[in-house]
Amino acid sequence: APAPAAKPPAKPLAEAEHTVRVDTKRLDAIVNLIGELVLSRNRLKTLRARLRDEELDRAVSTLDIATARLQSAVMRTRMQPVGKVFSRFPKVARDVARSLKKEVDLELIGAETELDRNLVEALADPLVHLVRNAIDHGVEMPDLREAQGKPRMGHVRLSAQQEGDYVSIEVQDDGAGIDPEKLRAKAREKGLIDPEAAARLSSEECLHLVFLPGFSTKQQVTDISGRGVGMDVVQSRIRELSGQIQIQSELGRGSRFLIRVPLTLAILPTLLVQAGEDVYALPLARVMEVLHAPRTSLGWFDGRAVLDRRSHTLPLVDLRQWLDVTPAASTLLTIVVLQAGEARFGLVVDQVRGREEVVIKPLPKALRGLRGYAGATLIGDGRMALILDVDGLRSPHD
Numbered sequence: 484a485p486a487p488a489a490k491p492p493a494k495p496l497a498e499a500e501h502t503v504r505v506d507t508k509r510l511d512a513i514v515n516l517i518g519e520l521v522l523s524r525n526r527l528k529t530l531r532a533r534l535r536d537e538e539l540d541r542a543v544s545t546l547d548i549a550t551a552r553l554q555s556a557v558m559r560t561r562m563q564p565v566g567k568v569f570s571r572f573p574k575v576a577r578d579v580a581r582s583l584k585k586e587v588d589l590e591l592i593g594a595e596t597e598l599d600r601n602l603v604e605a606l607a608d609p610l611v612h613l614v615r616n617a618i619d620h621g622v623e624m625p626d627l628r629e630a631q632g633k634p635r636m637g638h639v640r641l642s643a644q645q646e647g648d649y650v651s652i653e654v655q656d657d658g659a660g661i662d663p664e665k666l667r668a669k670a671r672e673k674g675l676i677d678p679e680a681a682a683r684l685s686s687e688e689c690l691h692l693v694f695l696p697g698f699s700t701k702q703q704v705t706d707i708s709g710r711g712v713g714m715d716v717v718q719s720r721i722r723e724l725s726g727q728i729q730i731q732s733e734l735g736r737g738s739r740f741l742i743r744v745p746l747t748l749a750i751l752p753t754l755l756v757q758a759g760e761d762v763y764a765l766p767l768a769r770v771m772e773v774l775h776a777p778r779t780s781l782g783w784f785d786g787r788a789v790l791d792r793r794s795h796t797l798p799l800v801d802l803r804q805w806l807d808v809t810p811a812a813s814t815l816l817t818i819v820v821l822q823a824g825e826a827r828f829g830l831v832v833d834q835v836r837g838r839e840e841v842v843i844k845p846l847p848k849a850l851r852g853l854r855g856y857a858g859a860t861l862i863g864d865g866r867m868a869l870i871l872d873v874d875g876l877r878s879p880h881d
Contacts, residue, residue, distance in 0.1 A: 510557075510561055513560075517554050517557050517749065520553070521550060521750060524550045526863050526864075526865065528547070529863035558747050558750075562598065562600070563597060564595050565594060565603055565606075566594030568607050569591050572591065572610075576618060579615050583618065583619060585618060587618050587637045587639055588638050589614070589640075590639070592641070592642035593642050596650060598650050598744070598746060602744055602745075606742070610654070612716075612717050614639065614641060617654055618656075621737060623637065638657045645746070648746055649746065651741060652743075652744075657737040659735065659737075660736055660738055661693070663686040663687075663732075666690065666692045666693065669698070670698065675697065687824075687825045688824075688825075694714050694717075694728075697715075698715070721744065722857065722872055724745075725745055725751060725766055726743055727742075727743050728740060728743075729741045745766075749842065751764075751840070751870070752840050753767055753860075754773075755838070756802070759803060759833065761868070763870075764839070764860060764868050764869070765873065766873065769822050769823075770821060773818070774820065774829075777814060778814050784796060797818075797820065799829045800829070800877050810831075810833060817831070817833065818832075819832060823877055839862060839863060841860035841862065846869075854872070855872055856871065858870040
C-alpha cells in the first residue's frame with residue numbers, strides 16, 4: 484500500500500496569525516482615552532506659551548508628535564470601507580426603479596474608500612434617501628427620456644473619495660434637474676419663506692430650499708422618497724456628523740448631491756475665535772481665510788452688512804450680534820471667511836485665538852435643538868467652548 488502523504492509542516496504561529504478580533508467597545512474606549520490625552524496635550528501647550536521655558540517647550544513638542552502618531556494609528560483601527568454601505572444600493576436601486584417602472588443603471592465608484600465605522604453606519608439612511616430621491620424625483624420615465632434624445636436607461640452614480648482629512652460622497656443622476664424658480668415659488672406658496680427673502684435668493688441658494696422642513700415639489704407624495712426621512716432630516720444628520728451637503732443642478736442634465744464628512748468624529752481640527760468673554764470653535768475645513776477690514780469699508784445691501792472685495796460682495800454675519808453680546812470697541816474688524824454650501828460669508832468676531840484640535844462632546848441639554856450649535860468641547864485653557872454649526876449661522880433662507 485502506498486505510504487500516506489506527509490502533512491505539510493505547520494506554519495509558525497507568528498506567520499499564521501496576522502489579525503486579532505477586537506470588540507468594538509474596546510476600540511471606542513481607546514479612542515476616548517486618546518481624546519483625554521489630546522485635551523491634556525492642549526492644556527500643556529497653553530501652559531508652554533505662558534511659561535516660556537525651553538526645556539518644557541522641547542518636552543511638549545515631543546509629546547505633541549507622539550500624540551499625533553498615536554491618534555493616527557488608533558483611528559486607522561476604526562476605519563471601514565464605505566463599500567459596507569454601498570453594497571446594499573444595487574438592490575435598493577432595482578426595487579425603486581421596478582416599482583416606478585423606470586430603467587436605471589447604478590454605478591458605484593470608490594467603495595474601497597475608508598471612513599470611521601461610526602460614520603459609515605450613520606451615513607446609511609441619508610444615502611439611501613438620496614439614491615431613492617435621484618431615481619424617483621430625478622430620472623425621467625423611459626419614454627420621456629427617449630423623446631428628449633436621452634438613453635431610455637437613466638444613470639445614477641454613487642461615488643466616494645478621500646480629500647485630506649475629509650471624505651466626499653456624491654450622488655449624481657442624469658435626470659431632469661431641479662428648477663430653482665419652481666423651488667422659489669413653492670417655498671413662498673407654502674409660507675416657508677417670506678416673499679422679500681425669496682426674491683433675494685440666487686439660483687444656487689434656491690436649490691437649498693429643498694432642505695426646509697415640509698418642503699416637497701411633487702404633486703403626489705410617493706412611498707419611495709416622499710415619506711420617512713425627508714431632505715431636511717438628511718441635512719440635519721449630515722450636520723450632526725460635522726459635515727455639509729451641497730447641491731448642483733442643471734435643467735435637463737441632472738443633479739449632483741455632494742456630502743463632505745470628516746474621516747473621524749473623535750477629534751476635530753478647529754479655529755478658535757472669541758466673541759465677548761467666550762471662546763467658540765469653528766470646523767477648520769469650513770474656514771477659507773481670516774482678514775481684517777476697517778469698519779468704514781462696510782456697505783449695506785438689502786438691509787445686510789456686506790464687504791466689497793475682489794470684485795464680489797461678501798455678506799457678513801456679526802457673531803457678537805448673533806449671540807447678543809457687546810462687541811469689543813475697535814475700528815478694525817476681524818472677519819473669518821466661511822464656506823456654507825456653494826456660498827461664502829464673513830463671520831465678524833472680536834479675536835482669532837488660533838488653531839486647536841478638539842474632542843467633540845454633546846451639547847448641554849439647554850442648547851440641544853438650537854440652530855447654530857454643533858457640539859461642545861474643552862480647550863487648552865480648561866474652559867468649555869461651543870462648536871458652531873457654520874450652515875446654521877447663515878442659512879440661505881434666513
